[in-house]
Amino acid sequence: MKIGIPQEVKNNENRVALTPSGVLSLVQKGHEVYVETGAGIGSGITDDMYKESGARIVSTASEAWKQELIVKVKEPQKEEFALMQEGQLLFTYLHLAAEKEVTEALLEKKITGIAYETIQTKNDELPLLTPMSEIAGRMSVQIGVHFLEKINGGKGVLVGGVPGVNKANVMIIGGGIVGTNAAKIAIGMGANVTLLDINIQRLRELEVMFDGKIKTLASNEYNISQQVRDADLLIGAVLIPGAKAPRLVTDEMVQSMEKGSVIIDVAVDQGGSIETIDHITTHEHPIYEKHGVLHYAVANIPGAVPKTATYALTNMTLPYIERLATYGLEAYAQQNVAFSKGINTYNGHIIHEAVAKEFDKRFIDVEGLFA
Known part of the structure; x- marks a missing residue:
């Protein structure tokens, strides 16, 4: 051929x-x-x-x-x-x-x-999406850390904190490949990490995987709204194979966030799960501000590496x-x-x-x- x-x-x-x-x-x-x-x-x-x-x-x-x-x-x-x-x-x-x-x-x-x-195997794995999801998940935290710096428009928070000072709150919606890899990097950097997913069995697995260093919650409107309010960095990592991602974080929720917080929606190439992300951005111009919160909506994150x-x-x-x-x-x-x-x-x-x-x-x- x-x-x-x-x-x-x-x-x-x-x-x-x-x-x-x-x-x-x-x-x-x-x-x-x-x-x-x-x-x-x-x-x-x-x-x-x-x-x-x-x-x-x-x-x-x-x-x-x-x-x-x-x-x-x-x-x-x-x-x-x-x-x-x-x-x-x-x-x-x-x-x-x-x-x-x-x-x-x-x-x-x-x-x-x-x-x-x-492309999906009989055990529901997505083998050709997995490597890019691993990269995007890990990079999402790296990117978020960058934009949380005051000089880059963020609130000026050190993700891992220092003794006597609060660590940053990193919230991840979705416990698949992206979410798991984001959690891995965020935990490694010393952040307070909360991950939400609708699959309770997956949350059990993540609790064991990260040896209790992560907080897990069932993904529902109430829990999402409570966690969004306190998040310094919010990472959307929701995937429904082939379909548009569901909108889980509303405009009202984003308004409750502290100014200078950062949102990164890795699912933006599938429509995104954050209501305030209304357009895709590029590596050249990756962020925009809405309600005082920085939004990162690049659809080809792995293209940077x-x-x-x-x-x-x-x-x-x-x-x-x-x-x-x-x-x-x-x-x-x-x-x-x-x-x-x-x-x-x-x-x-x-x-x-x-x-x-x-x-x-x-x-x-x-x-x-x-x-």
Whole structure:
């Protein structure tokens, strides 16, 4: 199969879809890989490194986009819509429930859109989302600490405090991969950490995991409102695979926070769970202030650490890319249920139920897709 790797064009997105080792593995299996010149520079990967691995370097995005299978990191941007070829395969993070324009573009071009974030194993794990969730969770605390500093607009609180002075209160909503990794870093920095989740069994696991160094609460409106009021740093880490994140923190709750507090919504690429986060920001202009509270709403947090993120991503995506390229969409989807759940659009139709529900459209069940 001919595989195209275009350069990412999203604001400050420095990741690239495949490392040279990933390219080499595909080439050795008989596939052709076309990499747009400069695609890997942000991740410290040169064109020569790709050439040595057997890639063919193309000088324009349009050449990369002409291939049968396009592998990316982030959803197509508006300027890429015209480059998409009717009927081709697109394998990337899509987050379609929060991206109406992207969804419509994929349907119009009859693109088979396969989303990393909805590939789901029988034990409900999201293997291709996990490494970026780990990074985003850890970075959320790192970022929050930065903006809590007075010189960066925050209230001027040292997260771990010092003897005789209060530590910062870090509140995390969601006990999945993002929330767990955020808690790990926040605890390590000495903060008072409270984590809320609707799954009580998960809270039990976290209590054991962190040896009682974390406070856990059932996630409900009352508990959320009480904890938001006292939070110095609030991290939204809620995920419903393929669907928009539920709005859990209201405008009124945010107004109760002390001026200079910080909110980071890692789920903003799925619509976000904080009502006062009404638009996505970029690494170039990451924050805005509302009710005196700093809001961080960057949708591609791992793009800030591409030398880590690109390699972590390829570790997980490569086996799926290899099998998709080798067996083709239909055969691979029939033999691998987890992969089949990644198919969001196909031949002008929505295949993922949560996406169809968001846009009030009919969907085709993936089980009957190739019947």
